Amino acid sequence: MTAISLTVNGRRHAAEVEPRTHLADFLREDLLLTGTHLGCEHGVCGACTLMVDGRPVRSCLTFAATCDGAEVQTVEGFGEDPLMTRLRGAFSRHHALQCGFCTPGMLTTAYDIVCRLPEADEARIREELAGNLCRCTGYAGIVAAIADVLADPTPASLQPRERPALRSKDDGEPSTAPVKAPARTAETSFATSLPIPERIDGGVSLERRLALDIAPDRLWALLQDFESVVGCLPGAALETPSGSPDAPVTGSFTVAIGPMRANFRGRALVAYDDARRSGRVRGAGGDPVSRSQGEGEMRFAVEAGQQQKKSVLVVALVYRLKGPLSQFGRPAIVADVVDRLLARFADNLAALAEGRGLVHAAPMSGFGLLYQTMSKSMRTLLAKLRG
Secondary structure, X not given: XXXXXXXXXXXXXEEEEOOOOEHHHHHHHHOOOOOOOOOOOOOOOOOOEEEEOOEEEEOOOOEHHHHOOOEEEOHHHOOOOHHHHHHHHHHHHOOOOOOOOOHHHHHHHHHHHHHHOOOOOHHHHXXXXXXXXXXXXXXXXHHHHHHHHHOOOOOOOOOOOOOEOOOOOOOOOOOOOEOOOOOOHHHHHHHHOOOOOOOOOOOEEEEEEEEEOOOHHHHHHHHOOHHHHHHOXXXXXXXXXXXXXXXXXXXXXXXXXXXXXXXXXEEEXXXXXXXXXEEEEEEEEEEOOOOEEEEEEEEEEEEEOOOOOOEEEXXXXXXXXXXXXXXXXXXXXXXXXXXXXHHHHHHHHHHHHOOOOOOOOOOOEHHHHHHHHHHHHHHHHHHHHHO
């Protein structure tokens, strides 16, 4: 059991929980706050969305133990909050709810949209709502309700704040000093504690060949500038470059999921073979909120293209995921995501070779990619049926 102390809807609660207990289960079963609804329990539907330290969180993927010292606000806790009062009224006027099962999470996401994106138009509202699924309304009323409130927003009383550093087993009381980026003590500790595998047995493998309008020598020179290469991958960031060939680098990879961010942090070892114009990256990391973990290895090589000043980048990937986010690691989904990610990477790499700015900079949308993957599969199936 793990002892935790957290503030829920303004009241302090101390409890002992199993490390595997998710925040949603703790709230519903221990505190009897059943306004937080559980749908898919895989972080996909968004019904369980609530606020932790002023930010929207999937409570079905968040362990209660990681919320020690946090301020949690469920749908019951907004009370007479002026912004939530206006949102509830707008949802009613615009018929933005029917069965009501998705509504607590939808209202929480709507609250975040109005606070964070006061200039959002209809397209941006729909994009931000992509992480909250509704089986009843068709979303038109929900979008109209949020747009109504955005037309004349009320300042929100709930503001995001920095989390205090989490207590380790060797420490006494938790620190009250906020953890400032980019240090993020608890997150970095979790990421760097995962061992870098020498090899991955039983992982999922895939290989891709990427044709580029870059001469082989020029491409190889670009790939050896690892920091610039990482910058070409949307959502990736190199935080601590390697000080020597044998020392690991520390970095992160972010995927946007509606208004939330899944942020994998970890370490990797990078090696180059100039004679063969090839290299290898192997590493491990995790998302500190969901406690999901991943390990992978990428081998790459530069080959001459069929035409002069053209080349082919061969990428072979093997990976393994564990934890609540592993359902997004299914081979068919990952293969399509990798294809789309590599296409954006190629655009950025070409821009880098020409001395231009990045074409794609924002993290990729996980639900957007999932929707595109499903649409592609449906189109393929329909084409086969017609044939």
